[in-house]
Amino acid sequence: MKTCNILRLAALTSSLIFSAGAIAADSFKIGLILPMTGQQASTGRQEEAAARLYMAQHGDTVAGRKIELIVKDDTTVPDMTKRLAQELIVNDKVNVIAGFGITPSAMATAPLATQSKTPMVVTAAATSSITEASPYVVRTSFTLAQASVSVANWAGKNKISKVITLVSDYGPGKDAEKYFSQTFTANGGQIVESLRVPLMNPDFAPFLQKVRDAKPDALFVFVPSGSGASLMKQFIERGMDKAGIKLIATGDVTDDDQLNGMGDGALGVVTGHHYSAAHPSKMNKDFVKAFEKANNGMRPNFMAVAAYDGMHVIYEALKATKGEGDGDALVTAMKGMKFESPRGPISIDPDTRDIVQNIYMRKVEKQHGQLYNIEFDVLKDVKDPGKTK
Numbered sequence: 290m291k292t293c294n295i296l297r298l299a300a301l302t303s304s305l306i307f308s309a310g311a312i313a314a315d316s317f318k319i320g321l322i323l324p325m326t327g328q329q330a331s332t333g334r335q336e337e338a339a340a341r342l343y344m345a346q347h348g349d350t351v352a353g354r355k356i357e358l359i360v361k362d363d364t365t366v367p368d369m370t371k372r373l374a375q376e377l378i379v380n381d382k383v384n385v386i387a388g389f390g391i392t393p394s395a396m397a398t399a400p401l402a403t404q405s406k407t408p409m410v411v412t413a414a415a416t417s418s419i420t421e422a423s424p425y426v427v428r429t430s431f432t433l434a435q436a437s438v439s440v441a442n443w444a445g446k447n448k449i450s451k452v453i454t455l456v457s458d459y460g461p462g463k464d465a466e467k468y469f470s471q472t473f474t475a476n477g478g479q480i481v482e483s484l485r486v487p488l489m490n491p492d493f494a495p496f497l498q499k500v501r502d503a504k505p506d507a508l509f510v511f512v513p514s515g516s517g518a519s520l521m522k523q524f525i526e527r528g529m530d531k532a533g534i535k536l537i538a539t540g541d542v543t544d545d546d547q548l549n550g551m552g553d554g555a556l557g558v559v560t561g562h563h564y565s566a567a568h569p570s571k572m573n574k575d576f577v578k579a580f581e582k583a584n585n586g587m588r589p590n591f592m593a594v595a596a597y598d599g600m601h602v603i604y605e606a607l608k609a610t611k612g613e614g615d616g617d618a619l620v621t622a623m624k625g626m627k628f629e630s631p632r633g634p635i636s637i638d639p640d641t642r643d644i645v646q647n648i649y650m651r652k653v654e655k656q657h658g659q660l661y662n663i664e665f666d667v668l669k670d671v672k673d674p675g676k677t678k
């Protein structure tokens with residue numbers, strides 16, 4: 290009798306161990322690494338909210354696999370991003386890594402994606418070269434080249450002939466400066482001066498004073514999401530708009546996360562970008578409504594939409610591979626994917642793994658008492674102009 294019980298207990302224990310193993314193998318893990326604190330914290334807040342909204346709307350089981358989202362805060366420090374990615378890949382055995390709030394974080398992590406054959410879905414960082422840093426990178430955000438070329442073309446056609454550029458001094462800022470200047474001068478425009486401000490804790494004052502003294506027709510700006518409000522405040526305080534210097538920018542500056550707090554001084558600012566919370570599609574209206582409802586009225590910005598679409602790409606790749614979860618198969622399934630996003634129609638270029646999307650020209654206007662980027666023109670299906678091959 291006693292022996293029999295021991296045998297039964299042993300059988301029960303091994304079946305418990307077996308089923309625990311089976312459950313662990315069944316879950317599909319996404320490691321989402323974002324700046325939740327530090328200078329880029331708004332990116333983390335927006336992206337986590339969007340990823341969770343996507344899961345709430347689409348369920349947490351895909352092709353028989355339970356989706357587990359593991360969110361890590363890299364505090365906007367690239368070495369930390371890399372260390373967290375290493376832990377997620379080696380210890381947590383995640384199937385996909387995603388997020389990457391700034392370019393240096395994405396660049397530091399890309400070699401790990403290659404070594405471990407882990408798909409790396411970049412939902413924020415926007416320097417063109419990131420997709421070339423690993424064959425496992427797939428991007429759902431945008432590139433500064435996409436946005437800057439469209440602003441340069443618009444400026445050339447709108448009586449702007451002398452421009453000073455002002456960008457954050459790192460990857461995406463250098464891309465913005467390069468692709469704006471190249472296109473603008475090819476159209477006959479003149480770049481009077483190219484200014485670069487530090488990425489961290491920038492003091493815009495001395496730069497703006499220089500611009501005010503030089504009095505170009507327009508100032509073209511790129512600063513990363515989260516820094517636009519202080520730039521705008523100092524631009525207005527110096528009366529630069531009243532002195533006849535037009536502010537033109539990538540949409541990172543009139544970021545929907547901050548725009549409404551910038552005040553009426555932001556009215557009329559023209560930007561080029563891929564997403565506005567005011568994009569007039571049914572899908573976007575539903576997205577904005579659901580996002581605001583789930584997040585105490587917070588308005589989604591372009592970071593949110595990139596994370597929402599990043600989740601979609603991961604879900605659809607898992608479905609296409611019938612829940613298998615192999616890294617190479619997932620990336621293959623992501624290549625060429627095409628779908629409607631809250632920003633409009635998008636696809637993943639099968640050759641570059643970068644996003645192809647509409648770029649909208651927008652102007653800050655007041656609607657229902659709130660400031661929005663209102664779209665007035667569109668360039669359709671724009672591929673990244675910044676690819677070297």
Ligand code: PHB
Nearest residue numbers: 391392414415513514541
């Ligand atoms: C980047 O670091 O690549 C980056 C961050 C924020 C932006 C755009 C680009 O708004």
